[in-house]
Amino acid sequence: MRARHLRKTYGGRVAVDGLDLDIRRGEIFGILGPNGAGKSTTVEILEGHRRRDGGEVEVLGEDPGHASRRWKSRIGIVWQNEAVTGELSVAETVRHYARYFPNPREPEEIIHLVGLDEKASTRVTALSGGQRRRVDVAVGVIGRPELLFLDEPTTGFDPAARRQFWELIRSLARGGTTIVLTSHYLEEVEALADRLAVVVRGKVVAEGDPATLGGRAGARATVRWRAPDGPRECYTDTPTRVIRELATAFDGEVPDLAVKRPTLEDVYLSLIEQQEKTA
Numbered sequence: 660m661r662a663r664h665l666r667k668t669y670g671g672r673v674a675v676d677g678l679d680l681d682i683r684r685g686e687i688f689g690i691l692g693p694n695g696a697g698k699s700t701t702v703e704i705l706e707g708h709r710r711r712d713g714g715e716v717e718v719l720g721e722d723p724g725h726a727s728r729r730w731k732s733r734i735g736i737v738w739q740n741e742a743v744t745g746e747l748s749v750a751e752t753v754r755h756y757a758r759y760f761p762n763p764r765e766p767e768e769i770i771h772l773v774g775l776d777e778k779a780s781t782r783v784t785a786l787s788g789g790q791r792r793r794v795d796v797a798v799g800v801i802g803r804p805e806l807l808f809l810d811e812p813t814t815g816f817d818p819a820a821r822r823q824f825w826e827l828i829r830s831l832a833r834g835g836t837t838i839v840l841t842s843h844y845l846e847e848v849e850a851l852a853d854r855l856a857v858v859v860r861g862k863v864v865a866e867g868d869p870a871t872l873g874g875r876a877g878a879r880a881t882v883r884w885r886a887p888d889g890p891r892e893c894y895t896d897t898p899t900r901v902i903r904e905l906a907t908a909f910d911g912e913v914p915d916l917a918v919k920r921p922t923l924e925d926v927y928l929s930l931i932e933q934q935e936k937t938a
């Protein structure tokens with residue numbers, strides 16, 4: 660999938676401003692960025708649900724602006740807001756959506772995958788917010804999509820459900836599904852994404868894999884410990900050497916020893932801060 664110089668304005672206000680993006684088949688690609696950065700607009704254009712004002716886009720070999728029915732059936736979408744509501748039960752809902760696709764997965768298999776076995780005959784309106792979100796995910800993957808868009812998929816999930824969802828996404832990716840994930844949960848993107856892009860004011864300002872984004876791998880580490888007169892810390896390029904020296908000085912266990920590298924969240928927040936300064 661590829662976008663070049665993508666542009667979209669709403670009533671003269673620029674939402675996407677010359678954005679370039681390359682997403683490879685089979686990868687999990689994360690899109691990060693502050694509220695209003697243009698992520699959803701970009702994703703909606705890639706999905707063929709929003710017209711662009713400029714630029715070129717190719718998704719699964721076609722222009723999503725003029726995509727065929729066949730193309731649409733190769734794509735799965737989990738919208739930002741809960742899409743599925745209504746009086747049908749979970750199983751009826753999933754079966755209903757399965758009919759739209761030429762080669763759907765087994766509804767029972769998908770209900771099991773999203774952890775809703777016990778709720779299969781419950782009406783969707785009677786589910787909790789997190790459970791309804793799981794129905795959205797079930798509906799998004801029922802058509803066996805080659806490409807799956809997930810826009811903030813785990814909002815409202817409890818921690819155990821989120822871990823379970825990550826496993827589902829990983830298993831889909833292992834099966835060859837390309838996944839485009841938009842999320843404000845940095846640890847989710849870190850856990851799942853092979854590569855990611857940070858979007859600020861309609862442009863990609865950084866791109867890479869979560870471990871090295873923004874120079875993260877080469878960043879200095881902070882070593883913390885407790886000295887006899889109180890807590891200490893030092894910033895260093897050579898944390899192993901510092902720890903060896905501390906171990907010698909303490910002749911064994913170093914009290915409260917901790918080594919911290921910048922998290923993806925640290926790197927992300929400093930990228931956003933730099934962008935704001937240059938705005």
Ligand SMILES: Nc1ncnc2c1ncn2[C@@H]1O[C@H](COP(=O)(O)OP(=O)(O)OP(=O)(O)O)[C@@H](O)[C@H]1O
Nearest residue numbers: 669670673674692693694695696697698699700701
């Ligand atoms: N339908 C619309 N009509 C007018 N303006 C819109 C519309 N949709 C989005 N915008 C504006 O375009 C900009 C980008 O919005 P978009 O929803 O793409 O951002 P986002 O990065 O997905 O944000 P969030 O993280 O809050 O979901 C915002 O300034 C928003 O107000």
